[in-house]
Every structure is written in C-alpha cells, then in structure tokens.
Amino acid sequence: MKSKKYIINTLLGMFFATTLFIVGCSSTQDVALAKSGAQLWGENCVRCHNAPSPTAFSDIQWETIGQHMRIRANLTAQQTDKVVEFLKMAN
Amino acid sequence: MSKVLKYTLMLLVIFFISETLFAQDEEDFEDEDGVEELTRQVNNFKPGLSRFLMRGYAHAGIEFLQDRTTFVGGSFNPIFLWQQSERLLFESELEIELTEEGTELGLDYADMSYFLNDYITVRLGKFLLPFGTFGERLHPRWINRLPSNPLGFSHDGQVGPISDIGVEVRGALNISHHAWMNYSLYVVNGPRLNSGEVEAEEGGQLHYVNYLDNNKSKTFGGRIGILPLHDNSLEIGFSGQYGKVGIADTKYEDVGSQLYAIDLSYVTRLDFMKSMLDVKGQWNSVRVDDISYPDPEDALQNYTFENISNAYYGQISSKPAFINNSFFNKLEFVGRYSKLELPSQAVWGGEDTQITIGINYWLDWRTVIKFAYQTLDSNGEDDGHSALAQGDAFLLHWSIGF
Incomplete structure (x- = not known):
C-alpha cells in the first residue's frame, strides 16, 4: 500500500516537473504581447470578479494593486504591466 | 521747440x-x-518606491433560518498591502468577526512575495493555498456570488486546506500562442491529525490549523492551472498535497494524507442573452492512511474506518449586463449545488447536500446586495456539518469590497 502511494506521488511529482520543463523550453513568445491592456483587463479580472472601474483608484494605487493581483491571479509581469498601464491611462 | x-x-x-x-x-x-x-x-x-495601501471587504445581513431569525455579519476584513520595491510585496489580511463569544480577530494570511523574474515569484509566510481556487480567489464576500460558502469550503466540516505556513514558488507561463498556464509548488507545515485520544468523537479528523508543526515531516503540494482558450475564458486546475499528519513519537507518526482537487472556471459573454455567464466548480478529496482510533462509545476499544472525505460544488451565474435597462443590467441570477461526504463509518461522518439559488443586485462593480434561498439536507449521525441549521433558509446579505 505504501509503495503504491509513493509511486503515485512520484509520478505526480514527475508530471509537475516535466510540465514545468516543457513549458520552460517552449516558445518564449508571450501571448500577452499580442493583446492590449484593455483586452487583458477585460479577460482576466472577470475570471473572479467584476472588472474594476479605472477611476476607483489612483495611478499609484493601481501599481500596488497590480502587484497584488499578479500574485493572486497568477499573471505574468507583462500581462500585469499592460493591465496597470491601461487602468492608469483610462483613469 | x-x-x-x-x-x-x-x-x-x-x-x-x-x-x-x-x-x-x-x-x-x-x-x-x-x-x-x-x-x-x-x-x-x-511617491517613492515604498507604498502602503489598505483594501479589504465587509459584509452584514439577516438570515431567516428554520429555528431562528438573526442578523449576522458585521465582519470586516482589512487587507494591508506594503510595496517595498518593484520586486517585493507584503500582503496581509485580518478577519474581524462578531461571534457568540464576542469579537474575534483572525489572521487569514501574512506573507511576503519576491518577484524573482517575469515568470517566478517566491512567497514566504502564512499564505492562502492554491488548493483549488475557492479558498484562494473566490472566498471574499464581495467576490463569492452567494451569501454562504459551499459545503466543505468553510471551517465547518472543512475538506481541504485554505491557508498554511511555509514557502511557495508560483508564476505563469505561455504554452502556445493561444494558451498559457499558471503553476504553484509549496512546502508547508500541513494539517494535523486528531488522534481522538483527547476528543474521541473527533478521532481521524484533519485540522488545518497547524501553526507549530506536530512532527518533523513537511507537507508538499501544488497546483497547475491550464487556460487553453485564446480569450482566457476557461481555466482548469489540478491540485495535490501530500504529507504526514500524525503527532511525532506516537503510533500516528507515520500516518500520511493525500489531498486532491480539481477546479474549473468558465466566464464568457453570451451575446444572444446580452449577458455574462460564469460557471465555477471544484471537487476536493482528502484521504488519510488507515489506522485505528479510540472508540468514543467504548473507551477500552479501538475502531477504524476508511478515512476518505469529499466536498464538491458546481455554480452557475448569469448577469444581463449588456441589456439597455439600468435596473435589469445590475441583476445577477445564481444557482449552486454543493455536497459534503464524510466517512460514513466514523462517528463524525455523514452526508450533507446544499442547494442555493439567489438574486444579486450590484450597486457598483464591488458592492452587492445578495438574496438567496437555501436548502440543507443531512444524512448522518451529526445534525449537519454546516454553520447553518438543516432545512430551508432565506439569506439577505450586503457585501462591499474596497
């Protein structure tokens, strides 16, 4: 029973590691580069909550919120920067 | 002249x-x-590079339950964000809540994140675990579309962790022109097993409050989320967590636990209904290795059972945000089915089923009035594992995010 458990755990660990390796070696062309900040804002914010109004916070506050949301929503740096720039521009 | x-x-x-x-x-x-x-x-x-921002959320309401009608809430969750530099962020959330004993203060999370590069972030401290998405992303009152949590996704009859202390590596990467994935790998103290030696009726339960670890073993876990569609509308996540949960130097020392979760999120615009459609779901499963516990009905005897718990929910909501009527485009219709399955042979085992339907009215993008009708059916020795009593309930809540 124990050996079965360790085999399952090992296979799952290998799955995680292999996936990360494959992804790390794949094309570095960022999909986010092709999308505008407005598009990323519309697509990613609504995955959890309503899209925020750009006027809800100041430009400086958006920068801090951007960092917070980069962690919470697992965004890349480029995606985050584009969304924050859009919110600051539309503010 | x-x-x-x-x-x-x-x-x-x-x-x-x-x-x-x-x-x-x-x-x-x-x-x-x-x-x-x-x-x-x-x-x-x-402004300089150091920045402080307080955000958070709050809620209050009234609940019409089978045996009582009560005002609830008055809870307040301030979130403190301290941006030390472009690479370092500290985040913390407190939970200030009114209970029967008085005002309770809890620390939901307090962690620092270091952005190593564009794709890797390191976190350290007490953080929300990416075990599925409900605990990490969807639990705030103004984000949760219903006034209550799904069964097994709050502290009553909890199946699966919400937060823990440790270290985590997370980030996001592209996997093709149209798809990207996010990942998280972490090492934490992990849950602790209630051996039943003090509280026999709770023998075999996992407790997710383990701030000073009860053994030398650490718990490993992670989540991979795949977003395969070009518009990021669909996310499917797979989570796992493994570790020993028994107290050191006891017969429970080598008892292990295996936890799994699958989550789904699909958010899209339905042009023919002029609405937004939001589908969410998550399935949590917790398995603890077989071992015997003191029998609550006979202190001299031990008993054992297959210690597997499951909790899952499916939720669908629709908001006619694009119709040309300033009242109706602020409405939202929600339905959720939720089930909790605890080991049937354990004294704390049984099944609960919850069905909730609701109507929300959004005053703005982060302020909502939620009205819901909920039924809860229990099948087990315990009278339900939710904070709400069995039977029908009407819930009216007001939530604000700030």
Whole structure:
C-alpha cells in the first residue's frame, strides 16, 4: 500500500516537473504581447470578479494593486504591466 | 521747440523701452521662482518606491433560518498591502468577526512575495493555498456570488486546506500562442491529525490549523492551472498535497494524507442573452492512511474506518449586463449545488447536500446586495456539518469590497 502511494506521488511529482520543463523550453513568445491592456483587463479580472472601474483608484494605487493581483491571479509581469498601464491611462 | 520735443519724445521712448525690458526681466525672475516652487511642491509629493495601501471587504445581513431569525455579519476584513520595491510585496489580511463569544480577530494570511523574474515569484509566510481556487480567489464576500460558502469550503466540516505556513514558488507561463498556464509548488507545515485520544468523537479528523508543526515531516503540494482558450475564458486546475499528519513519537507518526482537487472556471459573454455567464466548480478529496482510533462509545476499544472525505460544488451565474435597462443590467441570477461526504463509518461522518439559488443586485462593480434561498439536507449521525441549521433558509446579505 505504501509503495503504491509513493509511486503515485512520484509520478505526480514527475508530471509537475516535466510540465514545468516543457513549458520552460517552449516558445518564449508571450501571448500577452499580442493583446492590449484593455483586452487583458477585460479577460482576466472577470475570471473572479467584476472588472474594476479605472477611476476607483489612483495611478499609484493601481501599481500596488497590480502587484497584488499578479500574485493572486497568477499573471505574468507583462500581462500585469499592460493591465496597470491601461487602468492608469483610462483613469 | 521742435528739437526739444523730438529729444523729449526720444527720451520717453527710451524710458518706456527700458521699463518694459526691466519689467520683463522681473517677470522672468518671478516665473523662475514659481517654477522652482512648483518643482519643490511636486517633489514633496513624489511617491517613492515604498507604498502602503489598505483594501479589504465587509459584509452584514439577516438570515431567516428554520429555528431562528438573526442578523449576522458585521465582519470586516482589512487587507494591508506594503510595496517595498518593484520586486517585493507584503500582503496581509485580518478577519474581524462578531461571534457568540464576542469579537474575534483572525489572521487569514501574512506573507511576503519576491518577484524573482517575469515568470517566478517566491512567497514566504502564512499564505492562502492554491488548493483549488475557492479558498484562494473566490472566498471574499464581495467576490463569492452567494451569501454562504459551499459545503466543505468553510471551517465547518472543512475538506481541504485554505491557508498554511511555509514557502511557495508560483508564476505563469505561455504554452502556445493561444494558451498559457499558471503553476504553484509549496512546502508547508500541513494539517494535523486528531488522534481522538483527547476528543474521541473527533478521532481521524484533519485540522488545518497547524501553526507549530506536530512532527518533523513537511507537507508538499501544488497546483497547475491550464487556460487553453485564446480569450482566457476557461481555466482548469489540478491540485495535490501530500504529507504526514500524525503527532511525532506516537503510533500516528507515520500516518500520511493525500489531498486532491480539481477546479474549473468558465466566464464568457453570451451575446444572444446580452449577458455574462460564469460557471465555477471544484471537487476536493482528502484521504488519510488507515489506522485505528479510540472508540468514543467504548473507551477500552479501538475502531477504524476508511478515512476518505469529499466536498464538491458546481455554480452557475448569469448577469444581463449588456441589456439597455439600468435596473435589469445590475441583476445577477445564481444557482449552486454543493455536497459534503464524510466517512460514513466514523462517528463524525455523514452526508450533507446544499442547494442555493439567489438574486444579486450590484450597486457598483464591488458592492452587492445578495438574496438567496437555501436548502440543507443531512444524512448522518451529526445534525449537519454546516454553520447553518438543516432545512430551508432565506439569506439577505450586503457585501462591499474596497
């Protein structure tokens, strides 16, 4: 029973590691580069909550919120920067 | 006479020209002073790299339950964000809540994140675990579309962790032109097993409050989320967590636990309904290795059972945000099915089923009034594992995010 458990755990660990390796070696062309900040804002914010109004916070506050949301929503740096720039521009 | 007049006029012209030039110099001088003053004032307001921001959410409401009608809430969750630099962020959330015993103060999370590069972030401290998405992303009152949590996704009859102390690596990467994935790998203290030696009726339960670990073993876990569609509308996540949960130097020392979760999120625009459609779901499963626990009905005997718990929910909501009516485009219709399955042979086992339907009215993008009707059916020795009593309930809540 124990050996079965360790085999399952090992296979799952290998799955995680292999996936990360494959992804790390794949094309570095960022999909986010092709999308505008407005598009990323519309697509990613609504995955959890309503899209925020750009006027809800100041430009400086958006920068801090951007960092917070980069962690919470697992965004890349480029995606985050584009969304924050859009919110600051539309503010 | 004409000469005198001519010289006089020339002197007057020279006088006026010099006066004008002098006045202009003075104005220039004053302008320079003004610019310097303005520059000084602007510099005083330069934000610097260190920034502090308080956000959070709060809620209150009234609940019409089978055996009582009660006002609830008054809870307040401030979130503190301290941006130390472009690479370092500290985040913390407190939970200030009114209970029967008085005002309770809890620390939901307190962690620092270091952005190593564009794709890797390291977190350290007490953080929300990416075990599925409900605990990490969807639990705040203004984000949760219903006034209650799904069964097994709150502290009553909890199946699966919400937060823990440890270290985590997370980030996001592209896997093709259309798809990207996010990942998280972490090492934490992990849950602790209730051996039942003190509270026999709770033997075999996992407790997710383990701030000082009860053994030397650490718990490993992670989540991979795949977003396969070009518009990021669909996310499917797989989570796992493994570790020993027994107290050191007891017969429970080598008891292990295996936890799994699958989550789904699909958010899209339905043009024919002029609405947004939001589908969410998550399935949590917790398995603890077989071992015997003190029998609550006979202190001299032990008993054992297959220690597997499951909790899952499916939720669908629709908001007619694109219709041309300022009242109806703020409405949202929600339905959720939720089930909790605890080991049937354990004294704390049983099954609960919850069905909730609700209507929300959004005052703005982060302020909502939620009205819901909920049924809860229990099948087990315990009278339900939710904070809500069995039977029907009407829930009216107001939530704000800030």
